[in-house]
Amino acid sequence: METRSHIQLRALVKVWTAFVVFALYLPVVCGALAGLSKGRYFGFPIRIFSTEWWEKTVASLEIQTLVQNSLLIALIVTLVSVFFAFFGALAFARYDWKGRRLFQKAILLPIFFPQPVLGLALLLWFNALGINPSWQTAVIAHLVWIVPVVTLVIAIQVYSFDPTLEEAARDLGASRWFILKEITLPILWPGIWSGALFAFLLSWGNFPLSLYTAGVDSTIPKWLYSKMVAGYSPMVPALGTMSTLSAATLLLAGGLVITLLRRRRRDV
Amino acid sequence: MSVAMISPPLSEAETDAGAATLAKAVPVLQLVDVRKTFGDFAAVDGIDVDIREGEFVTIVGPSGSGKTTLLRMLAGMEAPSSGYITLRGELINDVPADKRPTCLVFQSLALFPHKTVGENIEFPLKVRKMPAAERKRRALDFMRMVRLPEHYYAKNVMRCSGGEKQRVALARAFAYDPDVLFFDEPLSALDYKLKKVLEKELKDLHRESGKTFVYITHSLEEAMVMSDRVGVMSRGRLVQIGTPEDIYTRPATRFVAEFFGEVNSFPVKRMPDGGWTLAEGGPIIVAPVDTAMGDTATVIVRPETMRFVTGPSRADNLISGKIYNEYSLGSRMQYQVHAGERIYLVEVARAAASGLVAGDAVTIGWDARDAILVGD
Amino acid sequence: MSVAMISPPLSEAETDAGAATLAKAVPVLQLVDVRKTFGDFAAVDGIDVDIREGEFVTIVGPSGSGKTTLLRMLAGMEAPSSGYITLRGELINDVPADKRPTCLVFQSLALFPHKTVGENIEFPLKVRKMPAAERKRRALDFMRMVRLPEHYYAKNVMRCSGGEKQRVALARAFAYDPDVLFFDEPLSALDYKLKKVLEKELKDLHRESGKTFVYITHSLEEAMVMSDRVGVMSRGRLVQIGTPEDIYTRPATRFVAEFFGEVNSFPVKRMPDGGWTLAEGGPIIVAPVDTAMGDTATVIVRPETMRFVTGPSRADNLISGKIYNEYSLGSRMQYQVHAGERIYLVEVARAAASGLVAGDAVTIGWDARDAILVGD
Amino acid sequence: MRSWWETEMSVLTASHEEAAAKPSHLAIPAGLRAAAPVILLLVLGFLAPLVTVAAYAFATPKSFDVFRSFTLANFAAIVEPSNTVWTSFVWSLSYALATTILLAIIAYPIAYGLNRMFGKWAGLVSVLFVFPLFVSENVRLYGWVLFFIKNGVLDGGLKWLGLAGGPEVLYTPGAILFGMLYVYLPFMLFPMTLGLAMIPKDLVDAARDLGAGRLMIWREIELPLAMPGILIGMLLTFVLGAGAIAESKILGGQSVITIAQDIEIAFTYAQNWPLGSALALLLVVIVSGLALFILSRLDLDRILGRR
Amino acid sequence: ARDKELNILCWEGYNSAQVLDPFRSSHAATVKAESLTNDPTMINRLRAGETKLWDLINVNNPWARKVMAPAGLIKPLPRAEFEPYFDAMLPNFKAPYRWAMSDDGKDLLGMAQRFGPYSFVVNTDKISKSTAEEQGWDLFNDPSIAGKYGIQESEDWNVFNIFLIAGINPFKPHGEDDMKAFSATAEKVFKGAKMVGDMASLNQALVSGEIDLYMTGGTYSVSPARADGYPNLRAVTPLKGPIDGKGGISWIEITSTVNNPDLSPLATEFLKYVQAPEVAHTVAFAEGTFNPVSQMGNPKCFELFTKDELEAIQWDTLEEDMARSAEYDIVPDYDKALELLTAAKRLRG
Ligand SMILES: Nc1ncnc2c1ncn2[C@@H]1O[C@H](COP(=O)(O)OP(=O)(O)OP(=O)(O)O)[C@@H](O)[C@H]1O
Ligand SMILES: Nc1ncnc2c1ncn2[C@@H]1O[C@H](COP(=O)(O)OP(=O)(O)OP(=O)(O)O)[C@@H](O)[C@H]1O
Ligand SMILES: NCCCCNCCCN
Ligand SMILES: [Mg+2]
């Protein structure tokens, strides 16, 4: 039901959203400009444009390794943390059990911890256990911090999950696995998707934990950080722009494929 | 009633005699002192009953009397707080729903909102790994059975109307095809005609499959037409269980009598000679009852056994009054008659309605054999 | 029927004559060619009707016929795809729900799950900034009205039984106290007795408040007892609207006739002399009808106007057959009689039931004045 | 013995009312089973670091003899009147609080729009919020430097258009807040959007039908039902904001020293791990104390009628 | 087992492809190098147990001798094998080179390569080189400069600088008055700073005109800007100051072998590799920052530097700048001073 005030509100919300999106991209665009200017130091309008930094970035074997490391870590962290957090969220928001209150609080603790301290402490711990730090230990470190976050995110949706649906499915003879696959997962999917996105982004962009726990394996944020602080060159913003663009391409293409598939499968 | 005789009563709460003779049949479900408490409130407060293989048992009772809770325990959705539930002799208190050969049609339907009508119905078939084509064929069969159009197969179930949803829930349970089916007001959102059609389908299914049905309804007609036995619940207890005929004609308590429709009830006192007198004075003639009765009781006379007494016709009991109001109930007319402090209800077939209008003085009467004497 | 005469029909679809005489009363709601489509399916397919201030209009119709959709448009939950809805003369197509003096009791209830029973009922009072103490007092009043115990005030509404929830929804709407109330099957989850009690409360409220009620039900009895007018919907259209009496005794179509309960229907053909013959052969006597009729039609005979013809009694039409089945419907008995290819239904009062059993040969008959001739 | 997997899966269907009194074939309640992987992870991955940090916090200042010394000296140093480190705590918590409140206000309309107004565009709009996140926050913050700096995009652009230059906003406390709003927006927006999606449309319709205006619907229906999302968004924002450092370093020119930076200095230039650990521990205690206090006042279980 | 892998923890430059790739291919080795941006963080990694991981660590001069060696984090090099390299270096680096040796002078702890003066950087369009050199640290005592300068987040040097601005020799033990003066100076200097940041931000701010000068800066930090076409930006070393007359501070990187129980044999190979003239030149101009290298003492190396490169690293004044600089060293009351400095920073807000 549309009223004038509602239409006004809608317009207001649209304008506001557009403004925030604009603000969100403004620094990314500035970075893109910096990556395309020949000079190491930025000035606007740009004096001389150059694709030199892009070429260097693309050509860099080192950066390829970084992207691989970062991707690998982020993907594993995403998968594992979503798995852990999915059940964690059920324990957090769905089941009534004795330790629930405690669990709800304890799970927050890792998030409250300053990440560099957590990273350093984890490094001490890994070394005490005789584990050589590497990207695998970084995965564990990321998990310690990210699983609680993802648990919270998924819990948002679990709060509104109707348990009678699982009861009904179970009553119809479905096994646990089947219920998970057919009922729980699809219904909680938006929350899981959000959680996965969080997991990926938090891992992909994580610097403080990777710094201490990735050992000799470097990641994009580690590289960017060191480049930014000493040895800045427009490869830094160039890599940033590339990340945004590739993410956009991948996500949009993926989204398109999913939409098309879905449209083909279901018409009503 | 032809079907009513198939399954005489078994449980303690029963009123029917001759039960013992058939007790050898193993009950499919046996409830012993089953209780379910929420906090300190007992939603189900000690129920004992045996349900035999192939029986169609209907549970009726006021809103909040514990019907749904009882069914949820039987289906394995909820564990009893105390007592025992056995299935074919095995204790199943803690057996989860998927390990019981039972299925519940939820009062709340519990349809899967992310699935189509077809996918909802196919769910139990998919569980059983039936091939997709076969599944679809079956789903369409069940859709036909509940009178859902074929093109609903691909419809988002959340876009269905209330009654359509209810039918999807029903079809889904049929598709599962378990030994014991529980129904929680499965036809409540359907129109009269469709309800009749599906009652018949249900009855046929029951008869042909030999499955056990436990059915909750608020429709007296449904209970009467479909059930082998009807159980009446009140405040978490089963106050009476027996054949529909029994329940209707020999209600154990005033509660049961009144529950099954509007009745005329007269508080009565016992006289020294063993007969009864109206509490407000005046003799009353009733048929003798075998049950022990206290010094006060209630005489129940159903509106349809009340009649207007005119001319030569007679009745065992007579009361004079004035027509206060008349209602058409479709096939019947109901009259409210003012007499003394009370209003009496008289119901007659539309065809027999005698053109009486409000204000007319009338005499109403009933026969002793139509009066039911119940304890309080 | 005393109340039925208060509000004669107004709309085109009506069957009652003399409507024009009362047309001056301003309709509170006027619908002109209202349509609602979902994709290319028309859930409501062109409805014209006027509802007068203070009227109690009941809408009935098969599951999926568009009743809920219609009410949602009237309440402002959904905008019509085309057509006009006016409230007291003003177009309200686009007026949102909170700007309409109307309230809908949802079929899905739409209770606020995070609020207690009391808070749910108090919600509209809180909207009106009523002080908390006063609010609570009123909420308890409404809880009493719908027969919810006082201690439910603080109960989590999601922990209530199906019928309890329905009553909370009802009480919440009462608390809002708008000029026009819409009810979507508000009593469907209640037991017979409670239903009766609340029907009476609703009727009293309607009478005393002078408010306009639009009511959806599947209960014929509810429709008959409570309404000034009953509208019958089918496939998104209003096929007939009129007093309950009208609808029952003068159904406009076979659909309407059949919708209001099980009937015996005989396809008939017109004979050269203007009379009618059964489609399968044999003459039939019917009362003349004023409406123009095609060459084929249907004769409707309600089971309760059918009777067993024995001894000296006579009837205009007679058929011989065999008793196939008998059912107790509580106060009445229903018999299925096999004759030729068909099964006929005969319903008699329990008191008048004549001890017939399956297999007995019987003659059934009905009078011309009880037969209703309808177009197809 | 059932495999761990099976045990895990059995969680899914166990009734949430699982009666404790009943002798079930598996005595472990469903909730605990569901929580088990997370608990295991935290015990293995977090408990030890936690203990280590705690041990350092009580070790001799400036030393590395953890587990061999015990002293309260680090805490004593922190609370000593001449120590101004409390200002860093105050700054960090104030920034975190301001960020949380402002972001709630900034994100709500967007979350609302994504759920109710943008229709089929909602998906696209929401991924628009995602793309930039693939760039490290440092780089994005640096983008703002390039925008605001003298002869940067804003100033240079304005001058190019023949106007006066841009305002001086860089290297100020305000710039830090701005940076925090920018960086933590997704942590508020996404949970909030998810939370708002949990409001059944029916209930809003019903409330409106009962005469409730927009504000009333918002307060009585939308807000409580979206509360899990809103609260979790606020919690994440607050916690991350309290540990923020990059915004001050990159946009703020360190016009404000946050507690995270004090901790960093203790671990790096000061090589005083015990002091750093003590500060970190204190931060955890303060932040968790505040967060849990607020959470306990706004009990989700109660708001949502689960208890 | 580790003869085909090498892990290097270093300042930026050594982790560049230009330096590493030839070594990788010639040794068919996996070389991983991580560049961190301050000494203590790198040393924290070793302290936390990563000595098992790394083979080489490259930090500023005092850390090897005064911190890592006593803590057992690094191990000595074979003197006979490595000392000859020092002889080919610039004159200052002749063996035994102090910062490459253990405290007791017995062990060779690492190799020297990059170095540079590190005091402050000015935009000579705003403040002339001569003014800056003459006024030296007093520039920062001038109230009119408030809001026009930046400070690099490099707290060890900032401690030196604040002492110097206060007119105190940082490397001597300090009395209460010294510390008071330090504190007051720190508060003033930090309060007056337009910004505190990393060197990329400072250079950008300098180029943009946000600031006119920044402290803690030298050829190391300003060379990329100079190479990028801003010769007006210059590292400046004060003519005089309180450190026995010197006003500047310089740094020398020392690369040491980590006390790794399973040290890669490639570690020492790599140390030798970077001594080669071409490699040394590459190290000097590896991506990021540009610095003089001690190997410029070898003419074969020196001739590889172009005029522009020499211009970028201010070769023209390098010798005098170094002569005016004391070497990076440990301040006796560093802890206390750092505390005061941090407290002063807090007063910025
Ligand atoms: N959002 C929707 N999208 C598609 N079809 C819909 C939607 N809502 C309702 N319908 C269809 O419109 C028709 C009318 O629905 P409506 O809910 O009005 O029926 P109803 O008369 O109230 O039925 P019932 O008695 O079963 O509640 C149904 O066929 C239903 O499937
Ligand atoms: N989870 C619960 N917590 C507290 N009380 C409950 C809970 N579930 C049900 N009840 C209460 O138990 C009683 C029985 O509920 P139940 O749902 O079994 O009633 P019902 O007989 O099915 O009623 P209806 O005919 O209205 O559906 C009701 O009073 C209800 O309020
Ligand atoms: N924050 C960095 C300042 C330290 C300067 N050291 C220069 C050594 C580079 N190789
Ligand atoms: Mg129920």
Ligand SMILES: [Mg+2]
């Ligand atoms: Mg409906």
